[in-house]
Amino acid sequence: MRILVILFLLCQVSSALKHTLRFFFTGSHGVIHSPEFLGSAVLDDVLMGYCDSIKNIVEPKQELVKYFFENDPEHLKWYQGECFQNQPIFFKATIQSLMKLYNHSGGVHVLQRMDGCEWDTATGKVTGYMKYGYDAQDILSFNMETLKWDALKPEVVSIKQSWEAVEPRMTYVVTFLTHVCPTFMRNYVVHGKSLLERTERPLVSLLQRTPSSPVTCHASGFYPDTAALFWRKDEEEIHEDVVHGGILPNHDDTFQMKVTLNLSSVAPEDWKRYDCVFQLSGRSDDIITKLDKENIKTNWVSPSKFPAGAAVGITVGLLLLLVVVFGVVIWRRKKNNVSQPL
Known part of the structure; x- marks a missing residue:
C-alpha cells in the first residue's frame, strides 16, 4: 500500500458491473504547514467528500453526498465522528506507539489507512478490506476470513495483539466492512447512477x-x-x-x-x-x-495593420497628460511660495 499523502486523486470510472467505495485516512507527525489528519471518500474513483483537521468541516464534493447529508442526519454524523473524533485521536496515539516501536525519536512520520468495499453487481458479492501503512510501508492488514489482523512487519506484532484484545474495536472493524461500507456504497450507486455514468465532451x-x-x-x-x-x-x-x-x-x-x-x-x-x-x-x-x-485563434495584430490614427492618438494623449501634470506642479509650488527652480 504505497499511498501518498494525497490519496484521493481521481483515476477512471469503474465498470458498471463492479462498484467500489474507498476511504483514505492520513495522520502525520512533524509535518509543518499541513493538516495532522485528513480523510476522503471515493466512489468508483470519483471524489465524494473530504475533511481535514485545519478546516474542521466535512466537505461534500458531489451533490449526491450533499443530498444524504441534508436528508439523513445519521449519515453526516458518521462522517463527522470519523473525521473529528474517532480517527484523529486513534491515529495520533498509534503514531506515537509506532515511533517507539521503530525507535523514532523525532522527524516526519505518516500513518495511513485505506479501507473500503467492492460490490460485484453480477454476483452480488461484497468484499471489504482495511490496510494500514506507516512511512510508506505496509504494516497491518485485516483478514476477512479469520477476522484477525495480519502483521506485515515484525515490529507491529504487539500492536496487532493489542488491537485484537479490544473487543469493541474488532466489532467496529467488522461492522464497518460488512455493513456500514456496503450500505453507503449501495445508496450512493442507486442514487448516483447519473453521476457515475456522466460524460461531457469539451x-x-x-x-x-x-x-x-x-x-x-x-x-x-x-x-x-x-x-x-x-x-x-x-x-x-x-x-x-x-x-x-x-x-x-x-x-x-x-x-x-x-x-x-x-x-x-x-x-x-x-x-x-x-x-x-x-x-x-x-x-x-x-x-x-x-x-x-x-x-x-489569436489576438495578435500585425504592426502593418495597426491603425496609424490610433498611434497618433496615443502619442497626443501622452503629451497632453504631461502638460497637465507639469501645470499642476507649477500651480502647487506657486501656492506654497516655493521659489526654487523646477
Whole structure:
C-alpha cells in the first residue's frame, strides 16, 4: 500500500458491473504547514467528500453526498465522528506507539489507512478490506476470513495483539466492512447512477500568440478527467517538440487541459499533416482538430495593420497628460511660495 499523502486523486470510472467505495485516512507527525489528519471518500474513483483537521468541516464534493447529508442526519454524523473524533485521536496515539516501536525519536512520520468495499453487481458479492501503512510501508492488514489482523512487519506484532484484545474495536472493524461500507456504497450507486455514468465532451481550440509561436491545442469542459490530448503527424502520435500540460479543474466541475506543438522546424506546406486528438474515457467519438491557420485563434495584430490614427492618438494623449501634470506642479509650488527652480 504505497499511498501518498494525497490519496484521493481521481483515476477512471469503474465498470458498471463492479462498484467500489474507498476511504483514505492520513495522520502525520512533524509535518509543518499541513493538516495532522485528513480523510476522503471515493466512489468508483470519483471524489465524494473530504475533511481535514485545519478546516474542521466535512466537505461534500458531489451533490449526491450533499443530498444524504441534508436528508439523513445519521449519515453526516458518521462522517463527522470519523473525521473529528474517532480517527484523529486513534491515529495520533498509534503514531506515537509506532515511533517507539521503530525507535523514532523525532522527524516526519505518516500513518495511513485505506479501507473500503467492492460490490460485484453480477454476483452480488461484497468484499471489504482495511490496510494500514506507516512511512510508506505496509504494516497491518485485516483478514476477512479469520477476522484477525495480519502483521506485515515484525515490529507491529504487539500492536496487532493489542488491537485484537479490544473487543469493541474488532466489532467496529467488522461492522464497518460488512455493513456500514456496503450500505453507503449501495445508496450512493442507486442514487448516483447519473453521476457515475456522466460524460461531457469539451470545446477544443487551437491557440497561438504570434505567427512564430508554438500552437496550443486546448480542450475545456470535459468530464470525467480520464482523458487524453495529443498531437499527431500523418495519424501517428508524436512526442518530439510537444509539451503536455496537466489536467486542471474548471469552476463547473468539468476539466481542461492543453498540449503545445513547436512548429519552428515545420514547413508551412506540411501543416496539413498534423492534427490534435482528444479522447475521453468511456467514449469512442474522438475529437480531431486539423492544424489549419483558419482554425487558429489569436489576438495578435500585425504592426502593418495597426491603425496609424490610433498611434497618433496615443502619442497626443501622452503629451497632453504631461502638460497637465507639469501645470499642476507649477500651480502647487506657486501656492506654497516655493521659489526654487523646477
